[in-house]
Amino acid sequence: MAIVLQARDLAIGHGSEVLLDEISFDVQRGEVFAVLGGSGCGKSTLLRTLIGLQEPLAGRVHFRGIGPPAKAMTPPQFGVLFQSSALLGSWTLLQNVELPLRKWTALPPDAATAVAMARLRLVGLDRFAHHLPAEVSGGMKKRAGIARALALDPPILFLDEPSAGLDPVTASDLDELILTLARGLGVTIVMVTHELTSLQAVADQCIMLDREARGVIARGSPRDLAERSADLRVRAFFRRERAPRTA
Amino acid sequence: MASRAFTLTTDETGPRRRLVLTGAVTLADGDVLWRELRAQFAASRDRELELDVAGVTRLDGGAAALLSSLRAERMRGGLDLPFVGASADTARMLDLYDCARTGSCDPVVPARSTTLGDIGDFANNAWRTTQAILGFLGDLVTGLVQGIRRPRTVHLGELGQLIERAGTDGLPIVILINFLVGAILGLQGAIQLHRFGGDQFLANLVGLSIVRELGPLMTAILVTGRSGAAYAAELGTMTVSEEIDALRTLGQDPQRFLVFPRLLTLVLVLPVLTLVGNLLGSLGGLAIAVSYLDQPAVVYLQALQAAVDLGDVGTGLLKSVFFALAIGLVSCQRGLATRGGADGVGRSTTSAVVVVLFALVALDAVFAWVFSLLDW
Numbered sequence: 001m002a003i004v005l006q007a008r009d010l011a012i013g014h015g016s017e018v019l020l021d022e023i024s025f026d027v028q029r030g031e032v033f034a035v036l037g038g039s040g041c042g043k044s045t046l047l048r049t050l051i052g053l054q055e056p057l058a059g060r061v062h063f064r065g066i067g068p069p070a071k072a073m074t075p076p077q078f079g080v081l082f083q084s085s086a087l088l089g090s091w092t093l094l095q096n097v098e099l100p101l102r103k104w105t106a107l108p109p110d111a112a113t114a115v116a117m118a119r120l121r122l123v124g125l126d127r128f129a130h131h132l133p134a135e136v137s138g139g140m141k142k143r144a145g146i147a148r149a150l151a152l153d154p155p156i157l158f159l160d161e162p163s164a165g166l167d168p169v170t171a172s173d174l175d176e177l178i179l180t181l182a183r184g185l186g187v188t189i190v191m192v193t194h195e196l197t198s199l200q201a202v203a204d205q206c207i208m209l210d211r212e213a214r215g216v217i218a219r220g221s222p223r224d225l226a227e228r229s230a231d232l233r234v235r236a237f238f239r240r241e242r243a244p245r246t247a
Numbered sequence: 248m249a250s251r252a253f254t255l256t257t258d259e260t261g262p263r264r265r266l267v268l269t270g271a272v273t274l275a276d277g278d279v280l281w282r283e284l285r286a287q288f289a290a291s292r293d294r295e296l297e298l299d300v301a302g303v304t305r306l307d308g309g310a311a312a313l314l315s316s317l318r319a320e321r322m323r324g325g326l327d328l329p330f331v332g333a334s335a336d337t338a339r340m341l342d343l344y345d346c347a348r349t350g351s352c353d354p355v356v357p358a359r360s361t362t363l364g365d366i367g368d369f370a371n372n373a374w375r376t377t378q379a380i381l382g383f384l385g386d387l388v389t390g391l392v393q394g395i396r397r398p399r400t401v402h403l404g405e406l407g408q409l410i411e412r413a414g415t416d417g418l419p420i421v422i423l424i425n426f427l428v429g430a431i432l433g434l435q436g437a438i439q440l441h442r443f444g445g446d447q448f449l450a451n452l453v454g455l456s457i458v459r460e461l462g463p464l465m466t467a468i469l470v471t472g473r474s475g476a477a478y479a480a481e482l483g484t485m486t487v488s489e490e491i492d493a494l495r496t497l498g499q500d501p502q503r504f505l506v507f508p509r510l511l512t513l514v515l516v517l518p519v520l521t522l523v524g525n526l527l528g529s530l531g532g533l534a535i536a537v538s539y540l541d542q543p544a545v546v547y548l549q550a551l552q553a554a555v556d557l558g559d560v561g562t563g564l565l566k567s568v569f570f571a572l573a574i575g576l577v578s579c580q581r582g583l584a585t586r587g588g589a590d591g592v593g594r595s596t597t598s599a600v601v602v603v604l605f606a607l608v609a610l611d612a613v614f615a616w617v618f619s620l621l622d623w
Contacts, residue, residue, distance in 0.1 A: 089587055089588035089589045089590040089591070090589075090590035090593075092357075105274060105275070105277060105278065105309075106277075106278040107274075107277050107278050107281065108278060108281060108282070111277060111278065111281040111313060111316075114312060114313060114316035114317075115274070115277070115309050115312045115313060115316075117312075117316070117354070117355070118308075118311075118312030118313075118315060118316060118344050118346070119308075119312065121344075121346055122308075122343065122344065126351075126355055127355060129355050130355065130357035130358075132587065132590075133588065134586065134587035134588055134590075134591065150308065151309075152274065152309070153273070153274050153307040153308045153309045180343070184339060184340075184343050185308055185340070185343065
């Protein structure tokens with residue numbers, strides 16, 4: 001499989017404070033790659049760095065060999081689902097999904113609407129197309145956020161805590177959608193999560209970050225990490241136990 | 248014309264007219280695909296059509312969505328557009344975006360508003376807003392009684408900060424605007440009075456207009472724009488971020504915790520700002536008297552002293568207390584009634600300013616009528 005995303009020797013933090021150091025990993029085309037770890041370990045900050053919202057203190061991110069993410073004037077190379085969904089509150093779900101299509105394609109208005117409706121249908125929200133975000137549930141907002149992220153057929157989707165705060169059934173539906181996107185559409189998915197059920201249901205590969213180690217402490221498939229890792233911190237995480245203190 | 252990665256040709260040899268799509272069909276060429284297929288539909292009129300996709304080397308989700316939508320559109324017209332010869336990848340993508348597979352292919356039409364409906368909605372909203380404000384006033388009175396019984400339940404810790412923000416920080420704009428209003432009124436009055444030899448009455452005109460009407464009203468409008476809007480936005484943001492609900496679960500009454508301090512602030516601050524506004528408005532008139540009418544300052548001031556008595560100042564201050572209550576009551580109520588997200592906060596803030604401005608003018612009219620009845 002081809003590599004679509006490479007992170008090399010990333011150092012991430014705020015000002016002089018280094019949260020994560022020497023982070024390197026590769027993401028293969030079509031796989032679901034998860035970044036996991038406890039609260040405050042820098043998962044979301046790493047995601048912000050990968051999508052270009054935050055400059056790394058050191059190191060670099062490569063997308064399919066075309067360099068860092070484009071910031072303006074060219075269509076985004078990836079779609080992003082933010083933790084809060086980040087839908088525009090005064091726009092309907094349909095208008096939210098249409099937004100990137102109107103900005104970056106030459107589609108006539110009725111064609112843009114048709115594509116946006118198809119995206120909403122894919123995530124099961126076509127009947128709610130004319131609702132405002134405030135009028136739908138949290139799970140629906142997440143799905144609408146995914147539909148918007150998918151609008152331009154990006155080869156990579158970044159999902160920040162997609163199933164956080166959702167009930168188990170809705171979270172399971174969302175996992176199924178993620179699998180459909182990866183297996184059906186061939187989209188590469190990079191997701192940040194600490195939901196073990198979701199992780200084990202969808203992820204092919206993962207890296208685990210640790211706040212004290214300020215870096216990657218394990219990498220592999222979720223099953224390998226859960227069943228075979230020799231690292232006590234990793235095993236504790238998968239058993240939902242408090243990690244042992246390091247000296 | 249930009250190059251495209253697909254071709255669309257027609258084949259008339261079979262029983263059906265066959266459209267042959269080849270190459271990479273992606274969203275990037277979606278506009279061309281959409282227009283060319285639509286043109287083919289128009290050219291074929293009622294003829295049977297099929298779309299041969301055997302030569303499609305790549306089909307992305309956006310293009311599949313367009314094909315699916317065009318097929319659904321044709322089916323709504325009683326015709327079909329079967330896709331034939333699809334490879335496994337193409338078939339999977341077409342299946343994923345097939346509207347018949349995931350639900351209805353009928354377009355979802357938003358509920359359309361009518362003029363009559365809009366008028367009804369407006370009237371209904373106005374009634375509900377009035378009801379909500381009156382209900383809020385009732386709650387406030389109840390809370391006030393409880394607050395007087397148990398003063399420690401009223402949160403006055405941030406009163407100083409609130410007074411600083413609404414009062415001290417608002418002083419410069421109140422000074423500037425009232426001075427300019429006094430000057431404008433003075434200039435307009437001076438031009439007319441001078442024509443009839445009534446220069447000495449400028450102080451009466453400016454002084455009484457400012458102290459009884461314009462000073463309290465202009466100051467209240469400024470405080471609405473600064474503090475009223477800020478209260479509505481602040482409480483609205485707290486509502487949508489569930490901070491108000493959190494306060495309730497902590498046993499804190501939002502009215503006593505948030506609304507009382509703001510109301511008290513305005514009741515304390517607005518009369519003081521009004522006094523300052525009255526003074527500066529009168530000085531604006533003085534500036535015109537001196538510069539335009541060449542009137543000695545002492546003449547203007549003596550005329551002002553004779554024209555404006557404490558009763559006039561009192562009517563303005565009395566109004567300013569009621570204006571303060573209206574600003575605080577409506578702004579806080581609108582803020583706490585916020586629904587939705589960022590747009591809801593915007594709507595609440597706009598609504599607060601509009602309703603308060605209407606309330607200020609209505610109150611002023613009521614006061615004018617009452618004072619005329621009392622000959623005050």
